[in-house]
Amino acid sequence: MSIATVAAKLARSPGLTGEDVRALTTQAAGDLERLCEPEIIAHVDLPPAAREFLQRPEEAALGADLEWLRASGARLLLWGEDDYPPQLAAIPGAPAALYVLGEVAVLTAAQLAMVGARKASPLGRAIARDMAGGLAWAGLIITSGLAAGIDAASHEGALTAGGRTVAVLGTGLDRVYPAENARLAGRIRAAGALVSEFPPGTGPQRQNFPRRNRVISGLALGTLVVEADDRSGSLITARRALDQGREVFAVPGSIRSPLSRGCHRLIREGAHLVEEPANVLAELRIYNKNQRLVSIRRHCTNGGETPPGAGAPLDKEYEMLLDALGFEPATIDTLVARSGLSGESIASMLLILELEGRIAPYPGGLYGRLSK
């Protein structure tokens, strides 16, 4: 039996986890093609529903899964295979197999999970976009759940900054939910990966979303919560991150906003308080000894060029922007008028310049150049 067939079968086995795949692999002496053979299954202690399925699999559904894999160009990674992300393989109850659309290599790179409220405030979404942009620029992959609100803003922020992003779905990869994020899903596939443990055809089911959360936190070095009320599912993701021995980060906000309460609770429980991307990078030790950002940009889609650190040459557009900025603080609108660049690209360039310590934000949406 091909490994793809074995993986599709194990992916559909109810309740089957990475630990079960490990036991099957040991029994099969490492021969992954043999994992579903009756004499292997017979000697391993499996969840009853999974054993039953493996003894009488739904051949039609499995055939459709394999056909969809061929047609879509997706990969199906079996727990224990080289491409299965090792940091996810290490969590308790890891998925037996992962469907992946996009670039598989991105899953083994350093990731930061960003999650938060679906009904986020405009400010919360802007903060998520800026944070994701700064962190993606520094080379972190932004991993989230493709939900409305903070999730979508985080994916978008990473993409706008030219970074990569991973979306973990609670549905099959052919059933993007919510539907309004279908276009975003397409962009993520092209600059990162869409991931799901659920076979194609799986629609949105309430019980699958908390399970999805453990994969989001399990793929990442840490989880950053941007806006979350007291009962938010994001708090579950943060708890999973803690269970998995990963870092938890949270952005504080006004005590008058109910969307700050979840973040404040996390901070009170020990989460790192995050005001800017550098706080996350410092905690994850993505700094060198001179307290300058270390380039881990190899994972960026536009990677390869020199990171514009101290003294490094700047792109022409950045020079234009710095010229337009001067040392008198100015708004983005002023900069659009002065430079002819678009507001969106100015916003992302300002973020990068801020991370480099070349400019600083001032109250009232102003930005000013720092003398060096």
Add this chain to the structure above:
Amino acid sequence: MSIATVAAKLARSPGLTGEDVRALTTQAAGDLERLCEPEIIAHVDLPPAAREFLQRPEEAALGADLEWLRASGARLLLWGEDDYPPQLAAIPGAPAALYVLGEVAVLTAAQLAMVGARKASPLGRAIARDMAGGLAWAGLIITSGLAAGIDAASHEGALTAGGRTVAVLGTGLDRVYPAENARLAGRIRAAGALVSEFPPGTGPQRQNFPRRNRVISGLALGTLVVEADDRSGSLITARRALDQGREVFAVPGSIRSPLSRGCHRLIREGAHLVEEPANVLAELRIYNKNQRLVSIRRHCTNGGETPPGAGAPLDKEYEMLLDALGFEPATIDTLVARSGLSGESIASMLLILELEGRIAPYPGGLYGRLSK
């Protein structure tokens, strides 16, 4: 020599601290009236400038101090006297003596220091007022520095809630600074105390304000910072509180506001994150075993009545307000129209009802009754 004369002399001795008064007292075998006698001073290691002053005191200035004490009705408390607040006496470098206008007993009661930006935002001032009101209602004395912004709002919040408040001045008690707070100072004197280690006639001098901060934190069980930028003097007060082994509390805010940065830094360094008065009370263990607020209202000006706890009878005005509120969330304006009560008294009553768990705030300035 009378104790008042001794205290006035020691209060004017440059650099003299509580430790020095202790040494003098030991040398005088506990006889406070003898502390300034030449044979006592000769046998104690004192700061040179203080020794020089004590040997040749400015008699005219001392005479004026004593005359002002008589005329104003102020008290002058010598370190080691019974009325000198013991929690302040315990800090390193405590004032040798304290001028007090108002009620001396309030200085030995449980205090919370509240400090923050002079150029506070309207939201910051509203938060300071509400916090101070809730904490004062619970029986804590609110201690602050009578500065513009957060200080003034904290004093006002305590007064509006019928609580007591202490203002520690960096000037003589006859020289209220800033002048616009003179009326507030009068209200504080009537419902608490004005305190200074500086003799009457001392005007505002830059170097005296940081010294004043150690008295604010030293009088209190803990210091709550409401809004503070990165370079705020409030951070010095918070650091003094830590040095003195007291608690530090901070209110978080939007990461887009420079006035949040100081508070966020404190939280990152271990300060307790505060969203509501109950957070402070819980940390200071002003809760009973059922997690209900314990009445320490004996220090409130209107103290004596039953605290309106679970099942306790409510004042008639509170009943009117709850009737006006109903279970559909309403704004304060709506409640003014429905109840005929003033907006200000409704605001402070809502706070108390919120602390008791009878109502809850909702987004958009709405309040709703909770079913019990």
